Amino acid sequence: xxxxxxxxxxxxxxxxxxxCLQANVVPDLKLSGAIDIWDAPDLKKxxxxxxxxxxTGVLITADLAAVAPSANVVIDFSYPKGTAGNAPxxxxxxxxxxxxxxxLNEEELSxxxxxxxxxxxxxxxxxSLGVNLLFKLVEDAARALxxxxxxxxxxxxxxxxxxxxxxxxxxxxxxxxxxGMDLDLNAVARHGREGIEKExxxxxxxxxxxxxxxxxxxxxxxLFATDGESVELSHRATSRDTFAIGAxxxxxxxxGKPPGLYSMRDVLGI
Numbered sequence: 001x002x003x004x005x006x007x008x009x010x011x012x013x014x015x016x017x018x019x020c021l022q023a024n025v026v027p028d029l030k031l032s033g034a035i036d037i038w039d040a041p042d043l044k045k046x047x048x049x050x051x052x053x054x055x056t057g058v059l060i061t062a063d064l065a066a067v068a069p070s071a072n073v074v075i076d077f078s079y080p081k082g083t084a085g086n087a088p089x090x091x092x093x094x095x096x097x098x099x100x101x102x103x104l105n106e107e108e109l110s111x112x113x114x115x116x117x118x119x120x121x122x123x124x125x126x127x128s129l130g131v132n133l134l135f136k137l138v139e140d141a142a143r144a145l146x147x148x149x150x151x152x153x154x155x156x157x158x159x160x161x162x163x164x165x166x167x168x169x170x171x172x173x174x175x176x177x178x179x180g181m182d183l184d185l186n187a188v189a190r191h192g193r194e195g196i197e198k199e200x201x202x203x204x205x206x207x208x209x210x211x212x213x214x215x216x217x218x219x220x221x222x223l224f225a226t227d228g229e230s231v232e233l234s235h236r237a238t239s240r241d242t243f244a245i246g247a248x249x250x251x252x253x254x255x256g257k258p259p260g261l262y263s264m265r266d267v268l269g270i
Contacts (some may be wrong), residue, residue, distance in 0.1 A: 005064075005067050007074060007083075014036070015051035021051050024145065029187050033061075034058050036062065074098070082101075101110065122155055122254045127247045139176040142178075145181075152207065153222075155216075157219040174208065188204045217238060220235050
């Protein structure tokens with residue numbers, strides 16, 4: 001059994017991962033540590049009970065150093081500064097790392113890349129099989145439609161409590177479009193629209209639109225539109241368990257791999 005630590009254990013994704021661990025959805029993983037920030041509402045509670053499941057005997061604490069060095073793998077769904085701040089320690093401890101945290105800036109990503117020189121790291125904006133298949137389909141579609149007059153817009157919807165926008169998955173879809181069309185996403189991304197435009201929409205622009213309302217788990221649509229027709233590629237998540245199961249698959253896969261930065265496409269073989 002692989003000793004597994006969950007960072008962000010008091011959050012929505014952390015609780016879903018703990019429930020799936022308890023259900024043995026992915027064999028050979030067991031919960032050995034549950035970590036969250038010092039003022040998390042569920043701190044010092046049993047992780048299983050806090051997640052709405054059975055008692056695990058593992059309490060949610062804020063002391064990562066007490067559990068990570070002896071773990072086989074750490075699953076991290078926390079926040080950008082926390083993930084980046086833990087990167088040097090993860091490299092020192094030599095523990096395999098699965099990162100689902102989104103919203104990291106370039107400096108924070110650099111810290112993760114540095115850790116991946118010493119340990120195996122799986123990092124992905126979304127860990128579901130369906131979304132990672134969508135990344136591939138979107139890149140293939142973008143390549144086929146390159147320089148054929150198609151505008152690209154990405155629309156994503158999430159629950160009202162989500163803090164980062166656009167979502168990490170939406171940005172991943174934007175990178176897939178940019179890769180297929182040989183574009184620099186940073187140069188062509190447009191986030192939302194307001195006011196009166198003086199000129200026609202640039203043909204190379206990739207638009208992003210973020211909706212925050214209700215309890216959406218995650219809806220993403222990539223729209224390719226030209227005069228006379230449009231093509232839409234979409235994914236809708238109806239349960240966080242699909243992301244949790246993907247994270248557990250990544251945890252089982254990454255243990256024992258050589259140091260490096262891996263994606264969910266590596267994990268899933270697509």
